[in-house]
Amino acid sequence: xxxxxxxxxxxxxxxxxxxxxxxxxxxxxxxxxxxxxxxxxxxxxxxxxxxxxxxxxxxxxxxxxxxxxxxxxxxxxxxxxxxxxxxxxxxxxxxxxxxxxxxxxxxxxxxxxxxxxxxxxxxxxxxxxxxxxxxxxxxxxxxxxxxxxxxxxxxxxxxxxxxxxxxxxxxxxxxxxxxxxxxxxxxxxxxxxxxxxxxxxxxxxxxxxxxxxxxxxxxxxxxxxxxxxxxxxxxxxxxxxxxxxxxxxxxxxxxxxxxxxxxxxxxxxxxxxxxxxxxxxxxxxxxxxxxxxxxxxxxxxxxxxxxxxxxxxxxxxxxxxxxxxxxxxxxxxxxxxxxxxxxxx
Amino acid sequence: xxxxxxxxxxxxxxxxxxxxxxxxxxxxxxxxxxxxxxxxxxxxxxxxxxxxxxxxxxxxxxxxxxxxxxxxxxxxxxxxxxxxxxxxxxxxxxxxxxxxxxxxxxxxxxxx
Numbered sequence: 001x002x003x004x005x006x007x008x009x010x011x012x013x014x015x016x017x018x019x020x021x022x023x024x025x026x027x028x029x030x031x032x033x034x035x036x037x038x039x040x041x042x043x044x045x046x047x048x049x050x051x052x053x054x055x056x057x058x059x060x061x062x063x064x065x066x067x068x069x070x071x072x073x074x075x076x077x078x079x080x081x082x083x084x085x086x087x088x089x090x091x092x093x094x095x096x097x098x099x100x101x102x103x104x105x106x107x108x109x110x111x112x113x114x115x116x117x118x119x120x121x122x123x124x125x126x127x128x129x130x131x132x133x134x135x136x137x138x139x140x141x142x143x144x145x146x147x148x149x150x151x152x153x154x155x156x157x158x159x160x161x162x163x164x165x166x167x168x169x170x171x172x173x174x175x176x177x178x179x180x181x182x183x184x185x186x187x188x189x190x191x192x193x194x195x196x197x198x199x200x201x202x203x204x205x206x207x208x209x210x211x212x213x214x215x216x217x218x219x220x221x222x223x224x225x226x227x228x229x230x231x232x233x234x235x236x237x238x239x240x241x242x243x244x245x246x247x248x249x250x251x252x253x254x255x256x257x258x259x260x261x262x263x264x265x266x267x268x269x270x271x272x273x274x275x276x277x278x279x280x281x282x283x284x285x286x287x288x289x290x291x292x293x294x295x296x297x298x299x300x301x302x303x304x305x306x307x308x309x310x311x312x313x314x315x316x317x318x319x320x321x322x323x324x325x326x327x328x329x330x331x332x333x334x335x336x337x338x339x340x341x342x343x344x345x
Numbered sequence: 346x347x348x349x350x351x352x353x354x355x356x357x358x359x360x361x362x363x364x365x366x367x368x369x370x371x372x373x374x375x376x377x378x379x380x381x382x383x384x385x386x387x388x389x390x391x392x393x394x395x396x397x398x399x400x401x402x403x404x405x406x407x408x409x410x411x412x413x414x415x416x417x418x419x420x421x422x423x424x425x426x427x428x429x430x431x432x433x434x435x436x437x438x439x440x441x442x443x444x445x446x447x448x449x450x451x452x453x454x455x456x457x
Contacts, residue, residue, distance in 0.1 A: 218384075220382065315384060316425060
């Protein structure tokens with residue numbers, strides 16, 4: 001994984017992971033239906049997406065989504081549930097007799113994701129220079145490809161929905177042009193480790209434990225000022241106040257999902273997700289810790305049966321190279337002449 | 346819980362709450378303070394701040410906590426999440442008390 005992570009963190013990587021569903025929802029009742037389903041405000045510019053989640057009636061997160069306005073409709077780009085489950089969820093919350101059309105773009109398109117500090121440069125090579133200026137959390141269509149600038153790695157990231165009829169040709173062109181960037185194909189473990197290092201929510205790891213946005217520390221993705229599926233449960237939880245919260249930890253030695261976390265001999269939580277960071281040469285994990293232990297900067301906890309010393313930290317744990325890359329000044333070919341800060345200290 | 350850990354957590358919660366209040370009252374973030382989690386991104390996906398807000402945030406931190414942050418405190422390394430700002434304030438206080446390394450995380454590069 002070190003080679004793969006090195007490409008993602010220092011160059012360019014591509015992948016067909018993670019499993020992602022892209023629905024286009026249109027019709028006169030598209031807004032009202034999505035407003036009922038979506039915990040975030042839907043007011044975004046045309047071509048813009050907003051990161052949010054989908055909740056069940058208990059306020060527990062079951063999907064990690066972007067929602068965006070697309071001319072007269074909306075895009076719902078989701079990780080977690082299958083397309084069938086997602087369509088059923090949306091339809092089940094539509095009013096009777098609603099004017100609603102739902103198109104599953106993933107039935108006709110394949111996802112190709114390009115990630116890394118120089119991903120913008122390769123995107124410019126394969127899709128044209130106009131794409132280099134695409135703002136973060138916007139999408140654009142070109143050559144029948146839907147290109148979303150997003151990503152959950154902390155680096156420049158582009159998710160491309162490519163028509164299946166042309167995906168083989170596109171992949172061949174990507175790999176051909178990517179040779180100049182030492183392009184590496186990476187898999188889901190690399191993406192998930194990158195998300196862990198940068199504090200991006202992962203529906204397949206910490207997100208699989210039936211936790212609420214408050215417990216996951218992602219309240220910024222939801223609103224307390226509108227009604228939606230799960231909103232009543234969130235308001236009741238808010239009135240009670242937080243009792244535990246997902247907290248990032250680092251350790252020299254390995255910890256594993258399910259490991260208990262201790263202060264002295266008191267169990268204060270458990271590990272939700274864990275992995276080794278080759279960039280930091282350390283283990284990074286997320287634990288759900290009880291109040292008041294759930295704060296960063298504490299070095300006095302241990303985890304697992306081996307009682308590995310862990311330190312709670314504020315993510316991101318890396319100083320991402322993409323923070324310092326300016327497409328007007330930098331290129332992959334001349335990177336050796338550039339002076340960037342260390343990716344980890 | 347040891348008195349030292351209890352004291353640290355209390356101080357961290359106090360700083361966190363004051364940073365949340367700054368974000369709402371001085372940077373006009375349209376959220377209630379209790380809905381701003383420590384790991385909330387300051388820019389882009391999270392609170393949607395911009396570079397002008399970053400300058401205001403530094404001024405606000407200096408006013409509120411009596412800090413004198415170096416100009417390069419605008420560095421992208423620290424201006425990432427609410428929790429990173431809390432880290433910055435606590436590290437500064439620790440350094441000022443002679444307990445910490447003043448180079449971490451106070452020496453910051455200004456990003457491109």
